[in-house]
Amino acid sequence: MATQQGDSGTDGGSVRRRWEPRIERLKRGWDRYTEHRIGVVGLVILVVFTLWSIIPGVFAPHSTEWIAYIGEPPIESRLTAEQVRSLPHPPAFGDPFFAPLGTNANGNGILSLLIYSAKNAMYIGLAAGLLSSLVGVPLGLISGFYGDTWIDEAIQRFVDIMYGLPFLPFLIVLVAIRGITTTNIIIGIAVTSWLNNCITVRGETLSLKERSYVESAKVAGASDTRIIFRHIMPNVLPISFVFLAQDAAGAVIAQASLAYLGLADFTANSWGIMLENIKSQGYIFDAWWWLLPPGLALMLMAASFYFIGFSMEDVTNPQR
Amino acid sequence: MTRISGKYLAKRIVVSYLTLLVIMSLLFVLLRSMPGSFITSMISSGMTAEQIARIRETWGLNEPLWRQYLNFMINYQTGNFGRSPTYNTQVWDLMIRRMPRTLVLFGSTFIIGFIVGPLVGMYLGWWRGSRKDKSIFSTSLLLYSMPSFWISWLFIWVFNYELDLLPSAYMFTQFPEFQWTAFTVMRDVLYHIALPIMSLTFIGWVGSMLIMRPTMNQVTDEGYVFLARAKGLSERTVMVKHAARNALIPVATGAVVSLAFLIDGSVIVENVFNWPGMGQIIVSSVLNRDFPVAQATFFMLAVLVVVMRLLTDVIYTYLDPRIKFGEGE
Numbered sequence: 001m002a003t004q005q006g007d008s009g010t011d012g013g014s015v016r017r018r019w020e021p022r023i024e025r026l027k028r029g030w031d032r033y034t035e036h037r038i039g040v041v042g043l044v045i046l047v048v049f050t051l052w053s054i055i056p057g058v059f060a061p062h063s064t065e066w067i068a069y070i071g072e073p074p075i076e077s078r079l080t081a082e083q084v085r086s087l088p089h090p091p092a093f094g095d096p097f098f099a100p101l102g103t104n105a106n107g108n109g110i111l112s113l114l115i116y117s118a119k120n121a122m123y124i125g126l127a128a129g130l131l132s133s134l135v136g137v138p139l140g141l142i143s144g145f146y147g148d149t150w151i152d153e154a155i156q157r158f159v160d161i162m163y164g165l166p167f168l169p170f171l172i173v174l175v176a177i178r179g180i181t182t183t184n185i186i187i188g189i190a191v192t193s194w195l196n197n198c199i200t201v202r203g204e205t206l207s208l209k210e211r212s213y214v215e216s217a218k219v220a221g222a223s224d225t226r227i228i229f230r231h232i233m234p235n236v237l238p239i240s241f242v243f244l245a246q247d248a249a250g251a252v253i254a255q256a257s258l259a260y261l262g263l264a265d266f267t268a269n270s271w272g273i274m275l276e277n278i279k280s281q282g283y284i285f286d287a288w289w290w291l292l293p294p295g296l297a298l299m300l301m302a303a304s305f306y307f308i309g310f311s312m313e314d315v316t317n318p319q320r
Numbered sequence: 321m322t323r324i325s326g327k328y329l330a331k332r333i334v335v336s337y338l339t340l341l342v343i344m345s346l347l348f349v350l351l352r353s354m355p356g357s358f359i360t361s362m363i364s365s366g367m368t369a370e371q372i373a374r375i376r377e378t379w380g381l382n383e384p385l386w387r388q389y390l391n392f393m394i395n396y397q398t399g400n401f402g403r404s405p406t407y408n409t410q411v412w413d414l415m416i417r418r419m420p421r422t423l424v425l426f427g428s429t430f431i432i433g434f435i436v437g438p439l440v441g442m443y444l445g446w447w448r449g450s451r452k453d454k455s456i457f458s459t460s461l462l463l464y465s466m467p468s469f470w471i472s473w474l475f476i477w478v479f480n481y482e483l484d485l486l487p488s489a490y491m492f493t494q495f496p497e498f499q500w501t502a503f504t505v506m507r508d509v510l511y512h513i514a515l516p517i518m519s520l521t522f523i524g525w526v527g528s529m530l531i532m533r534p535t536m537n538q539v540t541d542e543g544y545v546f547l548a549r550a551k552g553l554s555e556r557t558v559m560v561k562h563a564a565r566n567a568l569i570p571v572a573t574g575a576v577v578s579l580a581f582l583i584d585g586s587v588i589v590e591n592v593f594n595w596p597g598m599g600q601i602i603v604s605s606v607l608n609r610d611f612p613v614a615q616a617t618f619f620m621l622a623v624l625v626v627v628m629r630l631l632t633d634v635i636y637t638y639l640d641p642r643i644k645f646g647e648g649e
Contacts, residue, residue, distance in 0.1 A: 038458045157339065160629070163576065164343045164622040168584040169602045173614075176354045176606060196577065249465060256467045257588055261603055275470060284473050285481045295470035302465035310461070313534075 032315045039311025045304035053119035060112040061098060064269055068097050068107040079107065088287045102289035104274070105281045113274055114293050120270040121301050124186055124255050129248030129305075131190035136197025137233075137240045143198065144205025145228050152202075159195050167192050168257060175263050182265050185258060189251045197243040204236045238316035245309025249302035256298050271298045332633065336626050343622045344396060347615055348389055356609050357381070379405065396619065402612040406605070411616045414601070419620060421491060422597035425513060426586055429520040433578070437525040438571050441532025442564045448537045457533070464526040468585045472519040472592040479515060486515050489594040516593045520585050527581050531574040536567040572636055576629050583621060 033039050052059055065073045069083050079087075089103045101110035143155040174188040208214065209232060217227050258264055259272025266273060271294035278290050376382050380391065395402065401411035440460070444453045480488040487493070491512050498504050539545060540563060548562040549555075583599075590599035598617050605613035 037454065038461070041458075157335070160335075160339050160626075161342050161346065163580065163629070164339060164625045165346070165618065166583040166587070166602075166621045166625075167580055168587050169606060169618065169621075170350075172603060172606050173350050173354065177350065253465070253467050254584075257469065257584070260467070260469045260588065261591065262607075272467075275467075279473075285477050291473065291477075295467060295474075298467050298470070299462060299465045303462050306461045306465060307458070310457075 036311040038307040042304040042307025053122045060115040062112045117269040125248035125252045128189040128251035132194040133244045136194030140198040140201025144202040242309045242313045245305045249305035401616045406610045433525040437528030438532045441529040445533040445536025468588045527578040
């Protein structure tokens with residue numbers, strides 16, 4: 001609804017003529033986007049986390065196998081009893097070892113774990129967000145386009161049914177059925193979180209399909225599929241992008257909650273698992289350097305998705 | 321009074337009921353397809369095949385799956401939830417004991433969230449784009465991004481561990497030194513529920529704010545808002561009496577979505593605070609494959625959501641007289 005119609009390249013002109021207005025529009029959109037400080041902040045946070053997930057080695061002082069006092073593997077010596085007692089060790093800068101955020105009870109550096117875990121959260125957030133959009137947006141489009149027919153009715157009743165199943169417990173069942181792996185967690189989150197996308201896109205589509213350009217496309221003999229995907233979908237993409245961002249944020253938090261409940265792939269590194277470890281090993285109130293960073297990282301990751309999503313919404317909101 | 325037609329209402333009730341039936345069937349299939357069964361824990365290696373068969377017989381597992389399904393569906397229609405193998409009581413008793421505790425936690429969070437959220441959303445939407453709006457909005461998004469168990473830990477850390485002000489677990493004092501009277505029980509529960517409610521509302525109010533803010537912003541351009549201003553009403557009156565009331569409508573529909581969000585939150589928070597409610601048993605029953613209890617808790621939550629959806633539809637018509645149901649979309 002935000003993007004103007006009429007530039008869909010129906011005339012089939014030169015590539016340049018087709019793309020120029022789009023690039024122009026992108027530029028305008030970018031200018032409006034950067035007006036929102038939270039959008040820029042979100043983008044910066046996301047870039048940092050992306051870098052963490054692509055090249056963690058550059059940022060992390062140690063590998064995830066590094067152990068305080070001993071160092072990187074291969075591990076030859078063992079910790080003395082006194083050294084074990086000093087774990088989890090508060091932040092130390094060179095004396096007796098270098099760990100800017102301290103260590104956990106096993107002697108692994110918190111900062112390194114934090115940086116190496118970014119990949120997992122990023123992967124789960126983006127994959128689950130994309131998947132649930134891929135389910136929710138087409139279903140919403142179809143449901144809205146065929147509003148008030150049995151197709152719409154069927155999809156809406158299905159949405160009702162899914163709403164009746166509480167998200168987190170349902171997710172636990174799904175993950176329990178298929179086994180606790182990262183992929184299954186992503187699928188589980190996607191299966192349960194496409195509902196809002198579907199309902200919102202349906203609402204948008206219901207109003208969009210009454211517009212004159214859809215009517216004229218119909219008169220011109222365009223097929224339903226063409227109208228839906230060529231004429232209506234470009235207009236609901238901005239709002240579905242907002243929901244993609246929200247789903248990604250929700251997925252990151254949901255994964256952490258699952259880890260808290262003991263349902264996580266414990267061979268992977270993730271912030272949720274770091275928090276689950278501090279709980280199961282009983283250091284919640286004794287090791288703030290272990291408690292705070294993973295939670296803050298989760299919060300910032302989810303918040304950056306929200307920030308970007310809501311700034312996008314503002315950019316695409318024509319009433320301004 | 322009757323803006324909603326009886327026919328439409330009847331249709332909605334039938335559809336809600338059918339929705340529940342489908343949810344139950346789905347639940348049956350899903351729970352049964354989890355690996356493992358609840359009798360695994362009852363069987364020890366020394367048992368003979370006959371003993372195992374008898375246990376299976378007692379719990380009705382020898383019957384074919386379709387019979388189990390039929391039994392389940394028919395029993396639930398008559399309110400017979402069966403017996404729990406792990407809690408060793410009637411599931412219905414368990415529900416009756418636990419449901420109020422969850423509803424207390426849940427209801428108070430819901431009410432606080434739905435007072436604070438729309439109020440804040442009203443102010444932010446009215447002055448959208450102002451400095452105040454930007455800073456409060458971004459802060460609330462940060463709150464919304466917190467994992468609920470983590471924020472609960474932080475609250476426990478500050479209010480229990482450091483300041484020793486509020487208890488961090490359970491619903492009652494474990495070994496009380498005071499007499500149990502109605503007053504002390506109330507006070508004790510309030511004392512124990514403070515931290516769970518704080519943790520839940522700290523995050524939960526943002527949901528309704530997020531719905532209120534954009535709709536509030538939209539109504540600022542409406543004709544009746546201009547009219548109200550032109551009449552010389554104060555800015556505050558225009559905002560509260562004329563704009564906010566209309567902006568509340570989407571919040572009412574959004575209530576169901578926030579309800580789902582709250583259920584997740586309370587599942588986690590109940591586990592953190594050892595609050596003996598539904599959220600605690602729904603997780604443990606699934607993990608222990610206690611199907612009778614899992615089915616019943618899912619069922620109760622599903623009933624809650626479905627009934628709320630029905631109610632919001634009805635409330636909707638009273639909030640917005642333009643909407644008439646029963647005449648298509």
